[in-house]
Amino acid sequence: MSSPSTNAPLAPGLSNSTQSYGRVAKSFHWLTALLILTAIPLGIISNNMPFETSEELARKALVFSIHKTVGITAFFVALARILWAITQPRPAPLHPERKAETLAAEVVHFTLYGSIVLVPLSGWIHHAATTGFAPIWWPFGQNLPFVPKSDSIAETFAALHVILERVLIISLFLHIAGALKHRFVDRDSTLARMLPGATALPDLAPHKTGLLPPIGAVVAFIAAIGVGAALGKFSHSEAQTEAASLEAVASDWVVQDGSLGFTVAQMGQPVTGTFEEWTAAIRYDEASGTGDVEVTIAIGSLSLGQVTGQALGTEFFDATAFPTALFIADIAPADGIEGATHMATGTLSLKGVDLPLTLPFSLEVTEGTATMSGTLPLARLDFGIGPNYSDGSQVGLNVTVETALTATRAQ
Ligand code: HEM
Ligand code: HEM
Known part of the structure; x- marks a missing residue:
C-alpha cells in the first residue's frame, strides 16, 4: 500500500485545516479533557462517600459541589466548543481506506460530543428538581427555568445522568484506546496533530463526514437508555419502611x-x-x-x-x-x-x-x-x-x- 508523502512540520493556525486541528480546537479539546477527567472521578467518589455523621455529610457535600461546579464549567466549554467545531473543517482521517475504523472513530467522536452536553445537563436538571443538596458554586442560583421541584423528575434525571455518564466513560475508553493505537501500533500522526505544536503531515484529500456517524451515536444513546430502563434504573425508589396502618378513630x-x-x-x-x-x-x-x-x-x-x-x-x-x-x-x-x-x-x-x-x-x-x-x-x-x-x-x-x-x- 502506498502511503501519502509527508510534508515538513506544519505550524497550526487558529483554525482547522484538512490536515490538522487549529490552536482553538486543540485548546478546547484539552480543556474539555481536563474538566471531564476531573468530573468523572469526583462524581464516583462523592456518590460513594458515607454520610453517617454531620462531618461526613459536610465532606460529601463539598466534593459534590466541586463535581457539579466542574461539570457546569464543562457544559459551557462544550457548548462553545461545539459552536466552534460547526464552523470548522474536520481534519481528514490519516487512513481513509480503513472504512470501518474511520466510521467507528467518528461514531465515538459524536457520542463524545453528545455526552459532553447531555451528561452535565442531566445532572443539572436532577440538581434543579431537588432541594437541600450540595450547591453549585456560582452566582446564578440553583434552579432552572421549566424544571419544577419534583421527586420523579429528580429520580429520572439522576438515572439518566448515570446512564449517559456510562456512555461517556465507554466512549472515552474507546477514544483513548484508538489514540494510543494510532500512536504505538500505526505510529502515525493522529495523536500528534491534536497535541500542541507543529506536526509533519501527509497531504490529505478533504473528508466528508456523512450522516452515519451521528446516527450511530444517537442509536448508541437510545440503546444505553433502553438497557438502563430494562435494568430498572428508572423505577422510582419507594421508602423501605411500611407505614403502620392506622385504625379509624371515633371523633366528635x-x-x-x-x-x-x-x-x-x-x-x-x-x-x-x-x-x-x-x-x-x-x-x-x-x-x-x-x-x-x-x-x-x-x-x-x-x-x-x-x-x-x-x-x-x-x-x-x-x-x-x-x-x-x-x-x-x-x-x-x-x-x-x-x-x-x-x-x-x-x-x-x-x-x-x-x-x-x-x-x-x-x-x-x-x-x-x-x-x-x-x-x-x-x-x-x-x-x-x-x-x-x-x-x-x-x-x-x-x-x-x-x-x-x-x-x-x-x-
Ligand atoms: C487523554 C485523553 C484523550 C486523548 C489521548 C485524545 C485524543 C484525541 C485525538 C488524537 C483526536 C484526533 C482524532 C483525529 O484526528 O481523527 C481527538 C479528537 C477528539 N476528541 Fe479526544 N482525546 C482525549 C480525551 C478526550 C475527551 C475527554 C473528550 C471529550 C469528552 C474528547 C473528545 C474528542 C472529540 C469530540 C474529538 C473529535 C474532534 C473533531 O474532529 O471535531 N477527547 N482526541
Ligand atoms: C461533564 C460533566 C459531568 C460528568 C462527567 C459527571 C459524571 C458523574 C459520575 C461519573 C457520577 C457517579 C455516578 C456513579 O457513581 O455511578 C456522577 C454522579 C452525580 N453527578 Fe455528575 N457529572 C457531570 C456533571 C454534573 C453536573 C453539572 C451535576 C449537577 C449540577 C452533576 C450532579 C451529579 C449528581 C447529583 C450525582 C449523583 C447521582 C445519583 O444520585 O446517583 N453532575 N456524575
Whole structure:
C-alpha cells in the first residue's frame, strides 16, 4: 500500500485545516479533557462517600459541589466548543481506506460530543428538581427555568445522568484506546496533530463526514437508555419502611381534609416533609373553647423527597422500631399567644421520648365546620432524631411542625 508523502512540520493556525486541528480546537479539546477527567472521578467518589455523621455529610457535600461546579464549567466549554467545531473543517482521517475504523472513530467522536452536553445537563436538571443538596458554586442560583421541584423528575434525571455518564466513560475508553493505537501500533500522526505544536503531515484529500456517524451515536444513546430502563434504573425508589396502618378513630369532629408535615433546613435550604397517614380524635366544645385531642401519626408514611429512606432509618425517625408518634393534649383558649386563638397543651411521644409541649393554633368554626392551622418549633435532638448530625450545619437542629385541617361535627 502506498502511503501519502509527508510534508515538513506544519505550524497550526487558529483554525482547522484538512490536515490538522487549529490552536482553538486543540485548546478546547484539552480543556474539555481536563474538566471531564476531573468530573468523572469526583462524581464516583462523592456518590460513594458515607454520610453517617454531620462531618461526613459536610465532606460529601463539598466534593459534590466541586463535581457539579466542574461539570457546569464543562457544559459551557462544550457548548462553545461545539459552536466552534460547526464552523470548522474536520481534519481528514490519516487512513481513509480503513472504512470501518474511520466510521467507528467518528461514531465515538459524536457520542463524545453528545455526552459532553447531555451528561452535565442531566445532572443539572436532577440538581434543579431537588432541594437541600450540595450547591453549585456560582452566582446564578440553583434552579432552572421549566424544571419544577419534583421527586420523579429528580429520580429520572439522576438515572439518566448515570446512564449517559456510562456512555461517556465507554466512549472515552474507546477514544483513548484508538489514540494510543494510532500512536504505538500505526505510529502515525493522529495523536500528534491534536497535541500542541507543529506536526509533519501527509497531504490529505478533504473528508466528508456523512450522516452515519451521528446516527450511530444517537442509536448508541437510545440503546444505553433502553438497557438502563430494562435494568430498572428508572423505577422510582419507594421508602423501605411500611407505614403502620392506622385504625379509624371515633371523633366528635371528623377530619375532612388536612395536612401534617414539617420543614427543616438541609444544607441551608428548607425542605418539607409530609405524613400521609395520621388520625385525630377531637372533642371540642364551642361554648367554652375547650376540649381534647389525640393525634396518631404513622411515621412510615413520611415523604421527604430524595432523603425519605434516610429520614426513616435508625439515625432519624427509626420508623421500624417506633412506627407511630402520638400527641395527646387538652385544648384551651390561647393565653395571649400572638397569632393564635387556641392552644393544645399535652405530651408528644416520638421515637420513644415523651415530652410536654404546647401547640398554639388558630381555630374558626363556621356552620359546623372547624378550620384550624398551627405551627410549632421543635428541637429534633430532644427526641434523639439525628444525634450524629448534632452541629446543625447539614441538617438543621430546629424543625417547624406545620399542621392544618378542616373538620365537621360528627352526626
Ligand atoms: C487523554 C485523553 C484523550 C486523548 C489521548 C485524545 C485524543 C484525541 C485525538 C488524537 C483526536 C484526533 C482524532 C483525529 O484526528 O481523527 C481527538 C479528537 C477528539 N476528541 Fe479526544 N482525546 C482525549 C480525551 C478526550 C475527551 C475527554 C473528550 C471529550 C469528552 C474528547 C473528545 C474528542 C472529540 C469530540 C474529538 C473529535 C474532534 C473533531 O474532529 O471535531 N477527547 N482526541
Ligand atoms: C461533564 C460533566 C459531568 C460528568 C462527567 C459527571 C459524571 C458523574 C459520575 C461519573 C457520577 C457517579 C455516578 C456513579 O457513581 O455511578 C456522577 C454522579 C452525580 N453527578 Fe455528575 N457529572 C457531570 C456533571 C454534573 C453536573 C453539572 C451535576 C449537577 C449540577 C452533576 C450532579 C451529579 C449528581 C447529583 C450525582 C449523583 C447521582 C445519583 O444520585 O446517583 N453532575 N456524575
